[in-house]
Structures are given as C-alpha cells and as structure tokens.
Amino acid sequence: MAGMVKGVVIGGVVGAAAALLLAPKPGKETRQDLMNAYSKSMDKSKEWASTAGSKTQELASKVGQSASDMISQTKSVLSNAKDGMNTAKDDITSSLQESTKPN
Template sequence: MAGLIKGALIGGVVGAAAALLLAPKSGRELRQDLKTTYNKSMDRTKQWVSDAGVKTQEVAQKVGRQATDLIGQTKSAVQTAKDGIQSAKDGMHDAMSDAQKPN
C-alpha cells in the first residue's frame, strides 16, 4: 500500500514537472509554476503523513485495549482453573479422610 502511494506521488510530481517544462512559458512563469506545484505537493504530503500518524495512534490504542482485555480474560481463566483444581484436591482429601475413618 505504501509503495503504491509513494509511486503515485512520485509519478504525479514527475508528470507535473514534465508538463511545466514542456509548456511554452517564460522563465519567470515556469519558476512560479514549479514553486506552486512543489508547495501543493508538500502540503498534500504533510497532510498524508499527519493522517497516517493519527491512524497509527488509533490502531495502537485499539491493539492495546484488545491486549488488555485478552490478558484479563486469560487471568480469569487461569484463576477458574486454579479454583477447580483446588476444589478437586479438597474433594479428594475429604474422600480419603472419610475412607480412612473406622466404621
């Protein structure tokens, strides 16, 4: 995806530069057109980078929340397993105690 965007950006700049250089204009007009095109390209690039940064932060926060939820679920499952083992252990201990009592 990034390669596609990078290629499109480079292609657009090269195409715009070629169009400006091949157009019949004076040197002053050509320099002004180049400057304007450069500034527009820089503004679009800065906006894209800013948007990508915001999106990256959103994804990182979402992943963090999901990881926290998963850790909580795992801890709960482990505690349930521990409780079940302890209950079974206590039950076996009680059964063994009852079996050893004289009738």
Template sequence: MATETRRSGFMLGVLIGGAVGAVSSLLLAPKTGARMREDLSNRYRSAMDKTREWASAATDKTKDMANRVANRASDLMDQAEEGKQQMRDTMHTAKDAMQDRTRDMEGDRLDSGTSREADRPASRPN
C-alpha cells in the same frame, strides 16, 4: 500486509508520476522565467501539503491500529488470568473434596474396627 505494501507502492508511484508530469508540463509550456518559477513553487507547495496530509493520515491510522492491538492484547491477558484463576479454584475444590472423602473413608474404617493392614491381602512367603 502485502496489500499495504502494494498500496504504498502505488501511492508513491502516483505521487512521483504526478510530480514528473507537473514539472514536464511547466518546463515545456511557453512561459516567462518568473511565471515558471512561480508555478513550480506553487506546485511544489501543493505536493508537499498533500504529502503531509497523507503522512498525517498514515500516522493516525498506525496509532489507531496500535491502540486496537494493545487493547485486544490486554483483553486476552485478562481472559487468560481469569481462566487461570478458575482453574486454580477448581483444583482447590477438587483437592478439598478428595481430602474430605479420604477423611470420611478413614473414619468409616475406624468406626467399623478395620485398619488399612486388615484391608490389604496377606503377603505369601516364598
């Protein structure tokens, strides 16, 4: 970001310096008034054309960067959603496995004739 700011400042300085130099050379050169006005007009149009080209290029680059950022953000959101769904699936699978195991253990206890109360240690009176 700082590099872009320096680059923009440099380009602005080049543009302003070029304009000042062009105007100075026109004003200091011995020419007729009509010729000088024509030269100034031509230089002004040329500077405006270059400025429009630079602005257009900057706009295109900005749009391109915004599109890339949006696409990357969309990809990351998709990946997060996939990860979230995988986690849900894993949790449901683990929950189902635990419930199945609990049912199996309860069935084994019932088949062996023991109950949960028999598995617990007897409480001692105080």
C-alpha cells in the same frame, strides 16, 4: 507509506517536466507554477504522513487494549481453573478421609 510518498515525488517531477516542455508561458510564470505545484504536493504529502501517523497510533492503541483485555481474561480463566482444582482436591481429600475412617 514510503511508496506513496515516493510516487507523489516522482509524479510531481514528471508533471513538472511535462509542464516545462508543454507550457506556452514565459519562464518566470512557468517557474512560479512549478513552485506552486511543488508546494501543493508537499502539503498533500505532509497531510498524508500526518494521517498515516495518527492512524498508526490509533491502531497501536487498539492492539494494546485488545492484548490487555486478553491478558485479563486469561488471568480470570486461570484463576477460575485454579479455584476449581483446589475445590476438587479438597473434595477428594475429604472423600478419602471419610472412606478411611474406621466404622
């Protein structure tokens, strides 16, 4: 993002310099044209920055939601595993108790 803004600013400066050197207009008109070009480039830069900011927030929200979903799934799997282990433990305990009973 910073590279893009830097490129826009450098491009604006180079364009302004070229306009000054090559423009067949009076200085006042050239300065006005430069101010207009500068204003347009600043507006475009602000628009890009705003878009990048909103896209970043959107992406962060999606990543957060995905992480939350993964945590919920992990908790569910662990709970199921724990329940399975407890059931297996109970079955083994019952089997051992039955096998040790006198006939």
